[in-house]
Amino acid sequence: MTRIYFNDVVTRDGFQIEPNFIPTDDKVKLIDELSQCGFAKIEVTSFTSPKAIPMLRDAEEVMGRIKRFPGVEYTVLVPNLRGAERAFESKADEFNLVMSTSETHNLANLRMGREKSFSGLAEVIRYVDGKTPINVSLSTCFGCPMEGDVPQAVVEGFAQRFADLGVRGLTICDTTGMANPIQVAKMAIALQQKFSDLQLTFHFHNTRGMGLANVLAAVQSGIVRFDGSLGGLGGCPYAPGASGNISSEDAIHMLDAMGYDTGIDIPRLIGLARELPLIVGHAVPGQVAKAGSTCDLHPAPDYVAQLRETS
Numbered sequence: 001m002t003r004i005y006f007n008d009v010v011t012r013d014g015f016q017i018e019p020n021f022i023p024t025d026d027k028v029k030l031i032d033e034l035s036q037c038g039f040a041k042i043e044v045t046s047f048t049s050p051k052a053i054p055m056l057r058d059a060e061e062v063m064g065r066i067k068r069f070p071g072v073e074y075t076v077l078v079p080n081l082r083g084a085e086r087a088f089e090s091k092a093d094e095f096n097l098v099m100s101t102s103e104t105h106n107l108a109n110l111r112m113g114r115e116k117s118f119s120g121l122a123e124v125i126r127y128v129d130g131k132t133p134i135n136v137s138l139s140t141c142f143g144c145p146m147e148g149d150v151p152q153a154v155v156e157g158f159a160q161r162f163a164d165l166g167v168r169g170l171t172i173c174d175t176t177g178m179a180n181p182i183q184v185a186k187m188a189i190a191l192q193q194k195f196s197d198l199q200l201t202f203h204f205h206n207t208r209g210m211g212l213a214n215v216l217a218a219v220q221s222g223i224v225r226f227d228g229s230l231g232g233l234g235g236c237p238y239a240p241g242a243s244g245n246i247s248s249e250d251a252i253h254m255l256d257a258m259g260y261d262t263g264i265d266i267p268r269l270i271g272l273a274r275e276l277p278l279i280v281g282h283a284v285p286g287q288v289a290k291a292g293s294t295c296d297l298h299p300a301p302d303y304v305a306q307l308r309e310t311s
Contacts, residue, residue: 001259005225007041007201008034008248010276011062012077014233016046016053018280024058026279028065033272034230035069038264043075043096043227047083063090075135084124088132095128096171097121098137101155102144105175109139118161125165136162137171137203141187143178152187159195169199171227174214177207177243181217188221203227204246205235206285211246212254219255226251230269231276231284247286249273257294266293 011027011034027045034042044066050057059076068074075094078087087095099117100106106114125134141155159170172187184202191200202218202225204211215226228248235243249269252262273289 001261002219002224003261003263004219004255005040006248006252006262006264007043007075007225007227008037008039008230009043009203009227009245010034010230010233010248012043012045012056013227013245014229014231015280016055017235018055018233020281021055022279024061024065027058027062030230030272030276030279031062031066033268035067035072036265037269037272038262039072040225040263041073041075041094043077044092046077046079047086047090048077048079060086060090063092078124080120081124081127084127092132094133094135094168095124096135096137097124097167098139099158100139100144100175101150101158102140102147104146105140105144108146114158118158121162122165125162125167130166133168134166135169135171135199135201136167137173139173139175141172142174142180142183143176145176145178152190155187156190156194159191163195163198167198169201169225170195171201171203173203173227174205175203177205177211179204179214180210181213184214184217185221188218188223192222199225201225201227205244206232206246207243212251215246215251216254219260228252231273231280231286231289233276233280233284244285247273247284247288249288250286253288253293 011031015022045059045062046056047059073093075096076087076092078084078095103114106117110117138158140150144150202223204214228251229245230248232244232247234245252264256262270289273286276284
């Protein structure tokens with residue numbers, strides 16, 4: 001069966017909108033434990049201004065203290081040239097650059113238009129000059145809560161412009177949880193045809209309960225790389241109503257049950273997901289950690305044995 005690769009983003013995308021600062025020790029411990037689960041990548045942190053995202057003000061310390069496990073890539077979000085300089089010093093394995101395909105969302109989130117964002121990210125790509133692999137995450141590819149539909153042609157246009165600059169990968173983001181499976185399949189097929197030489201990752205939110213359905217549609221259309229967030233944490237503060245990312249453990253458990261090879265130690269991952277509420281101080285959306293794996297069997301009530309004897 002096809003191998004599927006997962007990138008967990010909980011300590012960056014998941015933590016960035018948490019109201020209470022999560023101690024650096026907890027972040028480092030969580031990343032080290034995620035590293036032992038079998039993820040292809042872990043998005044550790046962001047080199048955004050600490051004033052903009054206070055939660056991630058310890059980016060350098062976290063990157064300096066985590067244990068680097070063989071086979072795991074440690075990626076960081078890089079917003080600009082200054083962020084790239086800091087990321088180089090941290091020895092990140094991959095730089096993740098972000099902009100929106102929706103003009104309104106880009107203005108709300110990054111306080112600049114799409115063309116200005118593209119120019120700034122192109123400058124970062126030229127500065128990096130192939131020294132570190134670059135992935136570009138394109139937000140709101142399946143719809144914007146302020147504009148509505150984002151034409152697939154717009155997404156393909158920005159994807160092509162970044163591909164022409166030599167990036168290694170593109171992440172196609174359903175930032176606001178507006179995607180549906182048919183839309184996802186159409187996008188997946190088109191992008192694989194146009195960008196077969198790039199790593200294509202799909203990033204879904206479960207805002208309207210369609211996250212896992214969209215993962216399945218993407219897998220069945222040939223996509224093999226996905227973002228997920230432990231416990232389903234995260235969400236975009238500039239996208240009204242956009243709740244958390246898909247839960248890593250829920251998506252991975254589903255695909256494993258269907259026979260796909262995820263390379264993930266699922267019991268270890270579920271155990272880690274059960275610890276997450278203690279770290280963040282509240283319940284999290286993920287379901288498998290609450291119910292347990294479908295492989296977890298339970299003893300029958302005592303009276304069942306008596307019924308068997310009399311039946």
